[in-house]
Amino acid sequence: MFLQRIANNGIRLGTLLDRAAAGFPANFVVSDHDLDIAPGLGRRATITELAGLVDDFASRLWAVRVRPGDRVVIHKSDGFDITLLALAVARIGATAVLLSPKLDGDTVAELVRRVNRPYLITDQDKLEHRLPAEITDLTERVLLATGDHPAATRLADLAGSPRTLPVEMSPDHPVLITHTSGTTGIPKLAVHTNRTFQARYRPQAGVVALVGRREPIAMHMSFVHSRLFTAMPISLLQGHPLIVLRDDEPAAVAELFTRTRPGIIETHPNTLLRWEVLADDPRGPLAHVKYFSSTFDAIHPRTVATMLGASRRRNPRYAQIYGQSEVGPIAARTYTAARPFDGRCVGMPFPGMTGVRVVSRDGKPVSKTNPGFIEVRSDGRILTYLGERQRWEHQVNDGWWRMGDLGYRTRWGCLHLMDREVDSIPGIDSTLEIEDKLLTRLPELVELIIVPDPDGVPVPVVCTRDDRPLEPARWRAALKGLPVLGDPVQWRREDLPQTATTKIKRLELARLLIAGAPVREPAATAAPAHESVRAHGEETAA
Incomplete structure (x- = not known):
């Protein structure tokens, strides 16, 4: 029933917290940091309180004439309020463009130029010390989440703006624009819609449904990554408390997990690698975890074995999910401590939702020693690269999307990832x-x-x-x-x-x-x- 409801209604980011609060008003989100836009809210807030905060800031944006179809770049100091501001933008029918706090100022300016005179939400520190002076000429208006600047409008000064009703946009209208990792140069801007997001979280909602509703779900991932905007709805609409982490410092994480006891953890593979030391903590911060998951990059077998060994749950699992920002999750496989983890095996496609093929690079049969180009089909594929349509079309071949990865499939159809195309070294299989x-x-x-x-x-x-x-x-x-x-x-x-x-x-x-x-x-x-x-x-x- 839950999967059917999601499939029919789509993600609807702008009213996500309203719907979650309607079903579970006392459910809560725990954070490891204060929100820049609402420091008095504290680090434990109910879904109802957060829904009110998003409504409030949507009204403040409306008061400065942000309208449906407008684009609003969010580039501020790191924090969960990046996510909440994106929801506020979506609530009034505009499109949030999320740029990582880690990007350098020149890269931000280039991406803002590509967006074509958007509104910009930033903060005093970014505006004074990180961004080039030309940024104000590239934007329609600069809005400050914190601080003060003569060339910008403070969102704090717009408190008390009349509330406005949410704007419902077409499922195919751009709802969010995120950027790619930038591992090969200037990041590309990926355009997502309600419909493409909807297709992404359908195959993953079932995993969360297997865990008890009261079990908290801990997430440590980039607040500008598209994955957060599919993982978060799954959790909140099923009534799970959410633990949101900005920092991955092991000592602080151990203290927070000891108090909150998450049943699911999703984060970056390199973060789990850093958290291996938590397995030896006598307080057992990972003891209650039933599922570990990561979707962002390759993860090492040692890390998976350490995580599963740290859990005291019966039959804990690691979910290996293969995907990409441009297409969402494509294939998956779960592992237990009894099943040795193969870091190259990324699993099987989701039946009826995703497809995978591997194309030979040289006309010879694809194998482990001669891996081919991995290409996929998915309804979750992005609409385009903003301002770079030709680059988007270059990766599409008769409906198949080239992932930029090399791999092969076993006789049973399991997909094995060997390397990124640009990272392969002659004479090395993987x-x-x-x-x-x-x-x-x-x-x-x-x-x-x-x-x-x-x-x-x-x-x-x-x-x-x-x-x-x-x-x-x-x-x-x-x-x-x-x-x-x-x-x-x-x-x-x-x-x-x-x-x-x-x-x-x-x-x-x-x-x-x-x-x-x-x-x-x-x-x-x-x-x-x-x-x-x-x-x-x-x-x-x-």
Whole structure:
């Protein structure tokens, strides 16, 4: 019944919290931070309170003449109020354009230019210190979520604006514009509609329905990512308390999870990697989790095994979901502790909802050693790339969308992902598979990325727990049975270039290595005198 109701009505972002509050008025959202636009609300708010907040800010936007069909760029300091402001924009029939707080000012200006004179919601810090001066000339009007600036209107000054009724737009009208990860250059602007969002959360709603309604669902993901706007409705419309995290610092997360006891956790793979230390916390912050899930990037088998081992629930599961911002979820598979996790196997398509094919690159049969282009069909596919229709059309082939990934399908139809097209290295079947094996063999590693040097040699960039020097003897032993790699280069994890969803920007990382990025020495004791490893691009020895 729930799936049918969703399929008929669509996502309707503008009235999402109203409908959730009508069914579960006392349900609540717990956050790890105060809202910039409503700091007095606190870190635990009912759905009814949040619905009122969205209604209030929709009316403030209406008061400055934001109208149906207008575009409103939201680029402010990180926080859950980015999501709430997007709902407010949708409530009056306008289209929110969400730009990550992590984007640099020049990139933001280029994307704003592509949107063509939108309204801009930002804050004083961004306007004064992060954005170029030309931003005010590129926008219709600048609105401040916090702070003050002579070239902008403060949303706080619009408190008390007359409430306005929600505006119902066509299911095919753009409801939200998000940007791609930007791992290969300037991000693209992906245009979503109520209908494309509707198609995305239908295949996932069933998983949440398997968990008791009172079980909290914890989400730590980028507040500008399209995934949040499908995951959140599923949770709230089924009456689940929601735990929203801005930060992934393990100590703070452990304290919050110990208090709230989530039954489902969804976050970025690299965040789960960072949370491996929670498995050893005597308070058991992960003990109550029934389902772990991530949809943003490849995840390593070691991390999945650690998460499942930390749960004390009967038969906990990890949901491996393969998808992309442009098309939504495409394939899925669940794993238990009893079933060894294959990091390359991303599962089966959703019957009747998504389709997958793998096209040969060279006319020869597609296999593990000769992976092909992964192409998919989905009703959740975006409408276009805003201002770049030609780039969108370049990825569409007779209705099939090229994912930019390489893989193959087994005789049973299971899809295996080997590499991104742009990250593949000649002579290596899968850099991701090698990374999985090395991370499993070396527990001291907290990240490992393989990128090519100027001669095409695969170079491992490694990060260790607490930045301890990598032990050369252990590294050499871990290489047994693997293709020949270049000498490892040790970096601090926080220095790796990342996207809003914590993906490592591999192309940028490779460019930094070639350019000879500044050396930042690991903080712990050096390696033995007779051995050495490279630290952040240089040779170091005891």
